[in-house]
Amino acid sequence: MSRSAVRRIVLAARPHGRPQLSDFRLEEAALPEPGAGEVLLRVLYLSLDPYMRGRMNAGRSYAKPVELGEVMTGEAIAAVLASNHPEYHEGDVVLAGTGWRTHAALNGSALRKIDPSRAPLTTRLGVLGMPGFTAYGGLHAIGKPQPGETVAVAAASGAVGSLVVQLAKIAGARSVGIAGGPEKCAYLTTELGCDAAVDHRDPDFPRLLAAACPAGIDIYFENVGGAVWQAVLPLLNDHARVPVCGLIAQYNAVRHEGPDRLPATMREILSRSLTVRGYLNYEFLPDYFDAFLRDVGAGVCEGRIRYREDIVDGLENAPQKFIDMLDGKNFGKVLVRVARAET
Amino acid sequence: MSRSAVRRIVLAARPHGRPQLSDFRLEEAALPEPGAGEVLLRVLYLSLDPYMRGRMNAGRSYAKPVELGEVMTGEAIAAVLASNHPEYHEGDVVLAGTGWRTHAALNGSALRKIDPSRAPLTTRLGVLGMPGFTAYGGLHAIGKPQPGETVAVAAASGAVGSLVVQLAKIAGARSVGIAGGPEKCAYLTTELGCDAAVDHRDPDFPRLLAAACPAGIDIYFENVGGAVWQAVLPLLNDHARVPVCGLIAQYNAVRHEGPDRLPATMREILSRSLTVRGYLNYEFLPDYFDAFLRDVGAGVCEGRIRYREDIVDGLENAPQKFIDMLDGKNFGKVLVRVARAET
Numbered sequence: 001m002s003r004s005a006v007r008r009i010v011l012a013a014r015p016h017g018r019p020q021l022s023d024f025r026l027e028e029a030a031l032p033e034p035g036a037g038e039v040l041l042r043v044l045y046l047s048l049d050p051y052m053r054g055r056m057n058a059g060r061s062y063a064k065p066v067e068l069g070e071v072m073t074g075e076a077i078a079a080v081l082a083s084n085h086p087e088y089h090e091g092d093v094v095l096a097g098t099g100w101r102t103h104a105a106l107n108g109s110a111l112r113k114i115d116p117s118r119a120p121l122t123t124r125l126g127v128l129g130m131p132g133f134t135a136y137g138g139l140h141a142i143g144k145p146q147p148g149e150t151v152a153v154a155a156a157s158g159a160v161g162s163l164v165v166q167l168a169k170i171a172g173a174r175s176v177g178i179a180g181g182p183e184k185c186a187y188l189t190t191e192l193g194c195d196a197a198v199d200h201r202d203p204d205f206p207r208l209l210a211a212a213c214p215a216g217i218d219i220y221f222e223n224v225g226g227a228v229w230q231a232v233l234p235l236l237n238d239h240a241r242v243p244v245c246g247l248i249a250q251y252n253a254v255r256h257e258g259p260d261r262l263p264a265t266m267r268e269i270l271s272r273s274l275t276v277r278g279y280l281n282y283e284f285l286p287d288y289f290d291a292f293l294r295d296v297g298a299g300v301c302e303g304r305i306r307y308r309e310d311i312v313d314g315l316e317n318a319p320q321k322f323i324d325m326l327d328g329k330n331f332g333k334v335l336v337r338v339a340r341a342e343t
Numbered sequence: 344m345s346r347s348a349v350r351r352i353v354l355a356a357r358p359h360g361r362p363q364l365s366d367f368r369l370e371e372a373a374l375p376e377p378g379a380g381e382v383l384l385r386v387l388y389l390s391l392d393p394y395m396r397g398r399m400n401a402g403r404s405y406a407k408p409v410e411l412g413e414v415m416t417g418e419a420i421a422a423v424l425a426s427n428h429p430e431y432h433e434g435d436v437v438l439a440g441t442g443w444r445t446h447a448a449l450n451g452s453a454l455r456k457i458d459p460s461r462a463p464l465t466t467r468l469g470v471l472g473m474p475g476f477t478a479y480g481g482l483h484a485i486g487k488p489q490p491g492e493t494v495a496v497a498a499a500s501g502a503v504g505s506l507v508v509q510l511a512k513i514a515g516a517r518s519v520g521i522a523g524g525p526e527k528c529a530y531l532t533t534e535l536g537c538d539a540a541v542d543h544r545d546p547d548f549p550r551l552l553a554a555a556c557p558a559g560i561d562i563y564f565e566n567v568g569g570a571v572w573q574a575v576l577p578l579l580n581d582h583a584r585v586p587v588c589g590l591i592a593q594y595n596a597v598r599h600e601g602p603d604r605l606p607a608t609m610r611e612i613l614s615r616s617l618t619v620r621g622y623l624n625y626e627f628l629p630d631y632f633d634a635f636l637r638d639v640g641a642g643v644c645e646g647r648i649r650y651r652e653d654i655v656d657g658l659e660n661a662p663q664k665f666i667d668m669l670d671g672k673n674f675g676k677v678l679v680r681v682a683r684a685e686t
Contacts, residue, residue, distance in 0.1 A: 222609075225606065229609075239626075245613075246613070247606070247609055247610060250609070250610070253606060256602050256603040256604075256605075256606045257601055257602065258600055258601010259600065260599040260600060260601055260602065260605070261599075261603050261604075261605040262572075262604040262608055263569075263590070263593045263596060263599045266568055266572075266590055266593070269619060269621040270587045270588075270589070270590055271621070273622050274621050275618065275619075275620045276618075277612070277616075277617070277619070277620075278613040278614070278615065278616045279616050280616060283582075283616065
């Protein structure tokens with residue numbers, strides 16, 4: 001088969017810690033036949049997101065795990081090749097949970113049509129998609145930033161964090177971004193308007209973070225966990241809010257060596273009247289989605305809200321890119337260009 | 344001096360872990376002279392509460408620590424012996440932050456007058472006082488129990504927990520009390536109306552708790568931390584709420600041996616969309632205090648809401664009683680009878 005053959009990536013083995021390339025398997029497959037009500041899709045862009053690491057594990061999480069031999073889950077932008085659903089026609093572009101594959105036949109009721117003229121297609125997987133709404137919902141529904149407050153954001157150059165830091169500024173707060181390495185930190189202050197950026201790889205990170213937050217931290221947008229949380233904890237002000245959106249620093253951990261850091265976190269939660277709140281973006285859809293599309297959509301179209309994409313070509317490169325993302329090697333929203341729209 | 348002499352208990356040394364009797368010192372003192380605007384008080388009942396353990400440590404907490412040589416802080420019911428304040432007269436009974444002593448001269452503006460005819464005096468230090476409002480505010484403002492939900496309560500026979508389990512029933516929830524030992528557990532089901540009671544000292548505690556919560560836990564009222572939290576964590580339902588009111592199991596800890604239990608807690612916060620929220624009761628006073636006095640006051644007067652007191656006689660016995668309370672040896676709200684009202 002040619003490079004444009006029907007291909008998919010399945011979970012070959014459950015990772016023990018950091019995923020290996022051998023945990024994934026690229027398979028060729030027959031072009032699926034769309035059944036009644038189904039739409040045949042060709043994937044254009046696949047989104048790679050940290051939450052997928054959790055789906056590779058067996059056991060309890062907020063969604064059921066990917067089974068061994070099953071296609072890796074994921075959202076994509078796809079073009080309609082053929083349709084047995086009245087609402088979709090060849091050439092339509094849709095948002096679809098295709099998983100990691102080049103083609104899929106899905107029920108039309110599970111798709112959302114995209115107007116390609118409104119914003120670049122890829123934004124629907126990033127700043128105007130699930131990651132963007134995760135930023136918007138978490139910051140506004142849980143964080144509730146007030147003018148003059150300090151908002152610290154982990155993984156601030158990533159798909160979610162890069163919008164949080166900008167929304168914090170729009171809300172009138174002081175915005176402090178945390179990222180890995182000087183290049184990302186420079187991007188935070190020069191491009192995204194952060195009042196300060198702190199490199200979590202710097203050996204002096206806790207002291208630098210404290211210096212960047214002279215009035216403490218009122219909202220900490222948690223996307224990382226681990227050492228970043230340990231540096232944030234003593235800086236949290238009374239009644240600080242901590243939306244917990246991700247914990248990328250611990251997704252690959254196998255063992256958690258002592259000391260036990262839970263008592264110190266619980267003590268601060270108690271003595272500082274902290275709110276620590278995990279969430280999935282879905283729960284805020286009814287109350288916040290219209291405002292998100294209006295506010296962030298306009299900001300993106302007018303260039304006031306910036307975003308950055310980190311795109312790799314070819315479905316076969318998705319596993320390595322995914323592993324790199326978990327290591328913090330990406331710079332911006334990670335996407336796989338599976339096919340060009342015109343091919 | 345006689346037993347009725349003016350006495351006080353000061354912090355003699357900062358405890359290293361579990362407090363010792365030698366960390367406290369009983370001192371005799373001259374009867375204070377009330378200055379302008381001040382009221383001379385004779386303490387009738389002193390309240391002993393777990394939060395006082397935190398005040399014995401140096402360093403950051405939600406209130407400033409007791410200094411070495413300073414009188415231990417605490418709330419009391421006291422009788423007015425003499426007054427230089429227009430609103431108070433000899434024989435009045437007041438609620439006052441006297442600390443651990445037999446007599447105090449305090450500014451009248453810091454006192455609250457009590458009507459002794461409305462409810463037993465001691466209830467103003469317990470079910471109708473700070474501990475009661477801590478229960479009411481935390482359960483209603485953070486927990487927000489819905490009919491049919493399961494509310495699990497740590498330290499459920501204590502001053503705060505014993506009201507939480509009853510308020511949970513009143514709200515139509517299933518009420519599961521956690522306490523130490525069969526006597527306290529029997530009290531929870533036979534006297535306080537708990538649907539189930541679980542003994543955290545039972546070696547099989549995690550399994551027993553799971554059996555007592557067949558539909559999981561929607562609200563966990565945290566007063567303890569440690570091993571109880573570890574047993575609760577896997578039972579929490581999506582969107583469970585955890586008001587954190589106290590952490591008595593870790594107040595005396597010096598070291599926290601590994602493994603590091605923080606990552607597992609953070610993972611559940613994220614994957615179950617949990618809300619973990621520390622608080623001090625004060626923050627809910629404006630919104631909830633009137634409702635508290637009305638609801639709980641009526642319940643206590645009519646006997647629908649039960650409470651239990653654990654009273655020791657004599658200020659000199661306060662340190663040992665306090666140490667016992669931290670060890671879970673009390674049964675109900677701990678009070679020290681410092682003087683009889685009629686003496």
